[in-house]
Amino acid sequence: MRKLTIVAIALFLLTHIGVTCVSAQTENITRQEMLRGSITPEREWWDLLHYHLKVEFLPETRRLKGSNEIAFKTLKPGNKMQIDLQPPLAITKVTHGDSQLKFEREGNVYWVMFEKELPKGVEDKIEVFYEGVPTVSRNPPWVGGITWGRDDLGNPFIVTTCQGIGASIWWPNKDHGADEPDRGMQISVTVPENLVAVSNGRLKKTDHDVAAKKKTFHWEVTSPINNYGVNVNIGNYVNFSEKYRGKGGVLDLDYWVLAHQKEAAMKWFKEVPRTIEAFEYWFGKYPFYEDSYKLVSVSYPGMEHQSSVTYGNWFRNGYLQRDPCGCGVGFKFDFIIVHESAHEWFGNNISMKDAADMWIHEGFANYSENLFVEYHFGKKDAEDYVVGTRRGIRNDKPIIGVYGSNREGSGDMYPKGGNMLHTIRHVINDDAKWLSILRGLNADFWHQTVTTQQIESYISSKAGMDLSKVFDQYLRTTKIPLLKYEIKGKTLSYNYERVVKGFAMPIRVNINGKEIKLTPTEATQTFEFTEDIKTFAVNRNFYIDAEKSSS
Numbered sequence: 001m002r003k004l005t006i007v008a009i010a011l012f013l014l015t016h017i018g019v020t021c022v023s024a025q026t027e028n029i030t031r032q033e034m035l036r037g038s039i040t041p042e043r044e045w046w047d048l049l050h051y052h053l054k055v056e057f058l059p060e061t062r063r064l065k066g067s068n069e070i071a072f073k074t075l076k077p078g079n080k081m082q083i084d085l086q087p088p089l090a091i092t093k094v095t096h097g098d099s100q101l102k103f104e105r106e107g108n109v110y111w112v113m114f115e116k117e118l119p120k121g122v123e124d125k126i127e128v129f130y131e132g133v134p135t136v137s138r139n140p141p142w143v144g145g146i147t148w149g150r151d152d153l154g155n156p157f158i159v160t161t162c163q164g165i166g167a168s169i170w171w172p173n174k175d176h177g178a179d180e181p182d183r184g185m186q187i188s189v190t191v192p193e194n195l196v197a198v199s200n201g202r203l204k205k206t207d208h209d210v211a212a213k214k215k216t217f218h219w220e221v222t223s224p225i226n227n228y229g230v231n232v233n234i235g236n237y238v239n240f241s242e243k244y245r246g247k248g249g250v251l252d253l254d255y256w257v258l259a260h261q262k263e264a265a266m267k268w269f270k271e272v273p274r275t276i277e278a279f280e281y282w283f284g285k286y287p288f289y290e291d292s293y294k295l296v297s298v299s300y301p302g303m304e305h306q307s308s309v310t311y312g313n314w315f316r317n318g319y320l321q322r323d324p325c326g327c328g329v330g331f332k333f334d335f336i337i338v339h340e341s342a343h344e345w346f347g348n349n350i351s352m353k354d355a356a357d358m359w360i361h362e363g364f365a366n367y368s369e370n371l372f373v374e375y376h377f378g379k380k381d382a383e384d385y386v387v388g389t390r391r392g393i394r395n396d397k398p399i400i401g402v403y404g405s406n407r408e409g410s411g412d413m414y415p416k417g418g419n420m421l422h423t424i425r426h427v428i429n430d431d432a433k434w435l436s437i438l439r440g441l442n443a444d445f446w447h448q449t450v451t452t453q454q455i456e457s458y459i460s461s462k463a464g465m466d467l468s469k470v471f472d473q474y475l476r477t478t479k480i481p482l483l484k485y486e487i488k489g490k491t492l493s494y495n496y497e498r499v500v501k502g503f504a505m506p507i508r509v510n511i512n513g514k515e516i517k518l519t520p521t522e523a524t525q526t527f528e529f530t531e532d533i534k535t536f537a538v539n540r541n542f543y544i545d546a547e548k549s550s551s
């Protein structure tokens with residue numbers, strides 16, 4: 001009963017007030033959120049060149065101990081640097097050449113003071129030492145931290161996850177999406193000698209300290225990498241690999257799984273080459289040939305760690321044995337391999353500057369699932385899939401979050417983001433052009449961080465039509481356009497409701513079995529058909545609602 005009342009009130013409001021863009025609420029941003037989520041003056045003056053993270057995992061005491069060597073270039077003069085590290089971990093020392101730098105803590109942030117102001121345009125580096133008992137993740141990957149787990153056979157199985165909360169939950173860094181280390185990153189991980197540590201990029205060498213009974217695994221990424229894409233996984237890992245001949249030459253596909261999973265994985269990971277094939281078709285060459293492609297078995301469902309995609313989907317199709325579309329198509333592929341690998345293009349090649357624009361990662365990755373389906377199973381299955389995922393859309397709050405605060409928008413960024421892109425493809429209604437836009441995005445924003453505005457402008461300009469109102473509608477409001485229509489004999493009257501001002505998205509409808517293009521607006525228009533209109537339906541590829549007028 002209560003639900004019905006709410007629906008009635010909501011319907012009343014929807015039909016009686018216009019739709020305005022929900023503007024970001026900035027008044028409630030805390031200082032800690034601002035420090036984490038914005039480009040502060042203490043971040044702005046220096047540009048990251050390279051990280052070398054050296055970290056030891058101590059399973060017995062569940063501690064971390066290590067350092068991060070941060071190389072940077074000054075963009076303007078500066079003497080105060082913001083470095084992020086979340087408690088209970090703590091920075092113990094910061095060195096700059098031979099000298100130690102003073103620092104003080106403010107919550108999750110450290111203010112590091114140089115001896116004297118650094119001039120503009122110089123390259124320099126500091127080393128930040130840290131240690132402590134890190135936050136334990138209560139629910140990886142949705143809650144960040146370290147998971148000190150055990151595998152099915154009782155061996156230590158330790159993983160890091162930090163999407164959202166930030167990489168500073170387990171290592172000190174410049175924890176903002178806008179700045180990635182231009183020359184990549186080295187990750188040196190020390191673990192007890194009976195374990196293997198797998199991280200991003202390529203394994204360059206392994207040191208064995210026999211006396212200390214420890215091994216150090218040195219991994220290297222040569223491309224820029226976003227902070228949350230950095231990960232370490234420690235366990236009883238074994239490795240197998242294959243070569244894939246792709247658009248960028250020979251791509252190394254490396255698989256790291258627990259020893260007892262190897263047989264199953266060798267069969268199941270055949271999903272990987274066909275995934276790369278589909279996405280190289282749609283988006284252009286895999287963005288990290290130098291760093292290889294890796295699929296790494298973990299104890300949680302999965303994550304898009306760059307050149308180190310993590311996998312825990314039980315060697316089964318669907319997503320944790322569920323079908324995201326409810327139409328059967330989701331059981332034709334391994335959701336985690338497809339979705340997380342798509343992030344190598346959208347998320348890792350093209351990365352958001354601000355967490356409010358997270359849909360650039362998740363909307364496109366969700367959309368990629370239906371492109372994978374189209375490539376391997378055809379258009380009908382692909383449409384069934386993307387249209388089917390609408391059942392997961394809640395329209396609870398806008399997809400775009402609050403800028404400058406590390407606050408993401410609604411989880412609708414996945415299925416609604418995907419459906420917005422699918423709708424735009426059908427608005428453009430030119431598959432060759434759409435393909436060139438998807439490839440163009442990856443080529444023109446290659447290894448870059450971007451804003452929503454850049455993505456919007458790019459698509460509008462390449463499509464040759466102004467799609468800004470479409471983006472406004474789906475990204476910045478919670479309202480789904482409603483097409484109101486009325487049929488009298490041969491005449492169709494129609495208009496949009498629940499739309500942003502100026503919204504005039506063209507759609508295709510089906511009248512008596514014939515496809516007709518309409519460009520509705522808020523003002524009522526009429527269309528004369530050649531005969532009495534008996535059947536009317538909106539093409540399902542357009543994510544709008546339709547309702548026959550009662551008058």
Ligand SMILES: [Zn+2]
Nearest residue numbers: 339361362365
């Ligand atoms: Zn994702």
